[in-house]
Amino acid sequence: MIQYEHKLQVTFFKFCKCGFDDDDDDDDDDDDDDDDDDDDDDDDDDDDDNDDDYRDDDDEDDDDDDNKKAIKAKCKYSVCAIHYQAGGFDYRDNKTVNRKAAGNYSTYEFAERAEQIIASHDQTKPLYLYMPFQSVHMPLQVPDKYLNMYPNITNTNRKALSGMVTSLDDAIARVLKALQDKDLYKDSIIVFSADNGGWTTYGGNNYPLRGGKISIFEGGTRVPAFIHSPMMHAVDWFPTLATALGISYNDSLDQDGVDQWEAITTQGASKRSEIVYNMDYHPLPVEGQSAIRVGDYKLIEGYPGMYQGWYKPDDIDQGLNITTAQIINSTSIQQGMMPGQNQAFAVYKYLFNLKDDPTEHNNLYEQLPDVVKQLQGRLQQQRKRYVAPNYPADDPLADPKHHGGVWSPGWC
Template identity: 45%
Template sequence: MYLLTLSESKPPNIVFIVADDLGWNDVGYHNPEIKTPNIDKLAREGVILNQSYVQPLCSPSRSSFMSGYYPFRTGLQHLVIISFQPVCLPLNISTLPQELKKLGYATHMIGKWHLGFCKWECTPTYRGFDSFFGYYNADEDYYNHSLSRVPFKGYFLDYRDDRQPVRDQDGVYSTHAFTKRAESVISQHDTSKPLFLYLPYQAVHEPIEVPKQYENMYPNIQSEGRRKFSGMVSALDEGIGNVTAALKQKGIYDDTIILFTADNGGWVSYYGNNYPLRGGKFTIYEGGTRGAAFIRGTGITGNRTYDELIHAVDWLPTLVSAAGGSVTGRDGQDLWKSISTGSGENRTEFIYNIDDDFPPVEGHAGIRYYFFIFFIIPMLPVLMGDYKLIEGYPGLFPDWYKPDTEMSSLDDPVEEFMAREGYKADNGYQLFNIKEDPTEHNDLSTKNPEIVAKLKARLEYYRKTFYVKPNFPILPDFAADPTKFNNTWSPGWC
């Protein structure tokens, strides 16, 4: 192991990279069939986070990153924010970039927002970012940067440079565009200030689109979809390599923390893969919530793995702590010392989700809890069980899927799955010992009713004390109609 030193005179630069819908099995350091040399190198130089948890879908995870609160406390736990919903991350919550600006940081965002845009106050440059280049929604075309949403007819632009629509990038692949902008932000950065760059790439979310040269890197993969998806991962990896090179060219690489994480598990319908973990995007099984992640850089003892728990809500207090500040009163826990040095206070509990709304498309509720026993001599805690309780429906796509699994030939695999499997909205419980059974094959609920009862009570405590009903309007707000905004998805209608 080696230690990259943190300057005492200046906070570290922070580059926070998010890969959209990247599966556990979709990075080279977990699966050598995937060509990600830049990601692998960074991961092995730093700390590979073996139990880094996110939410089962996009908006909930991003709200956790930015706020430090569980989505069931902000009303964002049900599905994702849809283009026509007058919903955003609550404006009374200070965000990660706002907290870092208090410490003197220059803050920039490039990529996918997906935390609401119905009014300007919801958008990135009003939530703490000095600049924004990217898009507000979820799943636009990688080349023409537009998307359609029923009930509105047509495809409408969703691409912004700060407040202004970007209309001269038709045909430019978004992974390349975001990397190019990141290189520009880094090269123009005033090094008298620390830099915070939030870089949530569009890749590898559907639609499955990639320049041919990246697909051609995988001639041995028979499935066209999986071959293209793998090429998307390699294009992303190339972009991360170029961002790393820009940091080195600027002379700030050695003073920078790089955090990389998926926002949820891979979407098996669109060729993402989480094997051997169970499930994927939409589920609160491990395949939907245990994200591929690592952190490396200044102040971090590298070349090791971190096997303790960390949740998406922890990144706000942890990164603020790395920057020399502190934030209290959030669900997130400051794990900087534990992650950076391997010694310090660890997380012993977190909530996968609590979503009492209907339909239960993603996981209904779940909790993770470490049980300890204390010995008098010496007075040390010993881990006796690492248990996970799932309440009710665990979510769509709940099985074990190998990389060559073909899930769907229809336009909407979620609707296909629902038609075939139904909601299965039962009220039962499943219990797993994740330390002994990380792939969740052995339900222990009938064998350990006393543990089920304890975790049910703990889950109910969170529900009664902190639960906020999902802010998820069913009917579209027609004020969002992009034809009223020059055929562009735009703020200003709520």
């Protein structure tokens, strides 16, 4: 049971994007891993920016440490373990370049760093630990031991994705054990969430929900969460966790978040009745991309995204448990199923009742004009508060060639 005291801890797990480019060098020998380590030492000597790495290059005990050997597990594909993208090394601890991470799987690295932070934390003070793991995300890369756990899955992408999920499970277990060992677990609120639905072309499975990543259908926007209410949005985390921690904030500000703590702890009704999915995200000739949900109804106007159908993995019976497979193959779902990625969708105005039709098969746009008008009005009200996203141009001064082969502040 969680005890809500002044020293309450919050741990936030989140799937996050991995920004590494794919590479043709899929297989590395163990000797190559050793070479990487040797090269890292040479690079550290040459790079003036790396003097403040949080790991001491001169500490020879690190190489002999059993825990260090554990995180040196060989990755099936080399790129994610080397942490390079677009020609530069891209792995830091705050402002310090961590070249020691080269050759290590990032999921292991994140878990180890969390263990260090928890072990050294003053138990009399609060702790907010945010962990945006780079798993599960493309490129699909995972140590062999996890890949070998799924010999029955023949689809290569699905197999790697399954292994990545298992490696993530193990990493989270390490963090939870660290909280228990430090006697912080009983005072912790643990939140588990994701940033978007699965990418169907890289082993993701959102079926029977419609669409996927890069779309505003439910398959691209509805994600799993361990703390859940009937209607909750990512922006609700701030006021919700602030209330849970007893932190006061200026609630008179015009913020989007809704405090959901009472609904979560008392199983009461959610305070949220409306969600804005997106507004005019892309300047396309099909009216941009806007979507809003009010109550049970969801309105989409404009381009809904690249993935607009219902997609099943090639070997779904091998990747899911039998109960889920039986649901997916049920008559009610199959009757409404449409062709996959080659299907041309000419309609860019949708209205769905997500309570009765969570898979977004039945477009009610023409049947319920009054509901459409109501949601359009709410969307127009929200547009008055709209602030265009800022996409600054790349800064050439951040190029790795200026910083010893390391991406540096200014690029993003």
